[in-house]
Amino acid sequence: MTIIDALVELQEVDGRIRELELELKDLPRRKALETARLSGVSADLQAAKAGEDYVQDRVKGFEEDAKALREKIQKLKATQAGLKTNKEYQQYSVQIDLVTHDLEATESSQIAAMDDLPSAQAKIANAQAKYDAEKEGVDAFCAEIDERIAAVKAELEEAQKERAEKAKAVNDPKFVLYYERLRTKRWPVVVALTHDGVCDGCHLVQPPSVGQLADANARNGAAGKPQSIVACTMCGRILYR
Numbered sequence: 269m270t271i272i273d274a275l276v277e278l279q280e281v282d283g284r285i286r287e288l289e290l291e292l293k294d295l296p297r298r299k300a301l302e303t304a305r306l307s308g309v310s311a312d313l314q315a316a317k318a319g320e321d322y323v324q325d326r327v328k329g330f331e332e333d334a335k336a337l338r339e340k341i342q343k344l345k346a347t348q349a350g351l352k353t354n355k356e357y358q359q360y361s362v363q364i365d366l367v368t369h370d371l372e373a374t375e376s377s378q379i380a381a382m383d384d385l386p387s388a389q390a391k392i393a394n395a396q397a398k399y400d401a402e403k404e405g406v407d408a409f410c411a412e413i414d415e416r417i418a419a420v421k422a423e424l425e426e427a428q429k430e431r432a433e434k435a436k437a438v439n440d441p442k443f444v445l446y447y448e449r450l451r452t453k454r455w456p457v458v459v460a461l462t463h464d465g466v467c468d469g470c471h472l473v474q475p476p477s478v479g480q481l482a483d484a485n486a487r488n489g490a491a492g493k494p495q496s497i498v499a500c501t502m503c504g505r506i507l508y509r
């Protein structure tokens with residue numbers, strides 16, 4: 269195998285590693301997006317619950333008011349029973365009527381407030397059902413993502429082992445160093461020089477001398493002779509024919 273062939277094989281593994289690493293970065297993001305969507309549905313449910321709390325508080329408030337009014341009436345009646353004169357008795361009757369009127373109004377308000385409960389509770393039930401359905405979907409999606417993360421990690425581990433083998437096969441430190449340096453800045457590093465003499469990486473037309481060097485390199489490789497680095501004059505990628 270020529271050094272260029274070995275380098276191309278190494279690059280193929282590196283390409284897979286790059287894709288797997290990208291996917292590994294992207295997967296948690298997709299999971300976070302789904303979870304964020306669920307928290308929106310959860311907020312609707314919280315709002316529905318707060319709505320019911322509000323109605324319950326109103327009902328309770330009227331109930332307490334009514335209880336206080338009933339106690340007041342009891343006290344007034346008890347006092348009235350011990351009164352000596354008709355005039356005083358009638359004054360108390362007027363007061364008792366007023367408070368009784370208040371009590372009736374309060375009880376009406378309580379009943380009206382209670383009428384709001386069923387719709388408030390229906391809203392909770394709706395929101396809860398929506399949340400449950402969404403959560404089921406999101407949980408399943410997240411479980412799939414977790415499975416994929418585990419699979420990608422395993423694939424990555426395999427690819428790293430393969431890479432170590434392929435890197436060993438490139439037994440020219442000059443080529444390895446050149447490749448490793450360029451790998452983070454230009455991808456792919458090793459590209460074909462087309463028949464028209466164009467770099468397949470940056471598409472710049474190369475001077476004829478580059479084409480001649482690439483052809484000589486190919487001949488040397490075929491003859492089992494050492495190959496040299498032929499680089500694009502623009503992007504520095506390793507060119508081969």
Ligand SMILES: [Zn+2]
Nearest residue numbers: 467470500503
């Ligand atoms: Zn180029």
